[in-house]
Amino acid sequence: MDSDLQDPSKVPDVLAVVNDPRSVYTAIETRFCCRAFLPKSVERATIERILRACSWSPSGSNTQPWKVYVVQGASRDALVSKVCAAHDALRDDPSLASVYREDYPYYPSEWKSPYIERRRATGFGLYDALGIRKGDRDRMHAQLQRNYKFFDAPVGIFFTNEKAMAQGALVDTAMFVQSVMIAARGEGLHTCVQAAWNPFSSIVLPHIGATEERLVCTLSLGYADAGAVVNEYRPQREDPSVFTRWLEN
Template sequence: MSQNPPATSPVIDAASVDAAITSRMSARAFLPQPVPRATLEHLLEVAARAPSGTNTQPWKVYVLQGASRDSLVEKCCAAHDALRADPSLAEQYREEYDYYPTQWVSPYIDRRRENGWSLYGLLGITKGDKDKMHAQHQRNFRFFDAPVGLMFTLDRVMGRGSLVDYGMFLQNIMVAARGHGLHTCPQAAWNGFAKIILPHIGAGENEMLVCGMALGYADPADKVNGFITPREPVSSFTHWLE
């Protein structure tokens, strides 16, 4: 186990910390280059320093590589195709918790639409081109060709606050990955296929799927990785009270 510096020690290279955060993006095309297990273990060890209410540390991680990854991809892509052919199957594939609102309102719906159509525009997918939309959405279930797929679960006994803890843990993984030249893509798209995923990874009956994540070396030649989402200025979401 690596030795951590004292918690009170100053961070000398603040610019590198900022760069790791601001260079994080949702990569949607990866190289086949494998990621060493030692690197993955290190990232998870670092990420586990995330805070959690009363130090409950509610995260549980499943790492898929090789045959286990490929088999899950095959299963979920087949389910995704079947769902398109027969929309009534949607009743079988429901998320266990609401990631998105049941009714969208501004400004969130506006940002969502901008995100979707900006990505599709970059890829030359026009409105109404359902075949290309389906194919692009299915890229999620191929981990965007990343060699490493991560699945995250939570014990159902835990409260909603544990999802806040989980978010900090996930962010730690994504930021720590940047320090090793890696990229990630957090994926809620997998959640609807939990009934396929949980048995595949050997999760217990008490576990709920939180999300998936693709991890690997981003393909710099693929134009999709040039898609960087905008952020609102600090002034738009901050209230200063004195």
């Protein structure tokens, strides 16, 4: 290979080689929903590097429908305070559920097998790891509210689409978010992708200046607390034989 092709910036994509393929698999396999972060800041240059690489994520007809809002510092803290207050108010007055509604249905209105069993197993497994017993509403509420504190991560990222976009934009943005999570692993960072913020979009969107958009999901980003028990929990993953069909004849 000549010297020009050894410079990554000059290598045509079709000829580019991943020198350490295992590192790609490792980034995917070590991604998990981190629910405890260290109080260690993440440099803006690092976040910009991640987002720049992820701008190459695929999208239908190259529409690139994702919009990204990064909250840190005082802006982060103010939003945490507002949404935690709303979450407490919703606990005290369940009728507020009509006010705090998500922009699109993330979960089905009626569950079926095997999805409901997987969801329940994940919830029970997480609470068991935390020592939260069934019926302990106070601790369950407090744990759910950890979502609205970004699990103490210093960086919160909100992903939105313009409301005029169709459902395909959700798929495109999901691929972008996955790219961000994998790229974060390359920087030694961890993430937690969250739909829990979606019902509070009426608070989030004005705060970030995105009132004409819909909230797709949220991402907590930072350095994982390796000593936190909650970060030891991993939900079970199905073997590919469960979800794959091979059609060869």
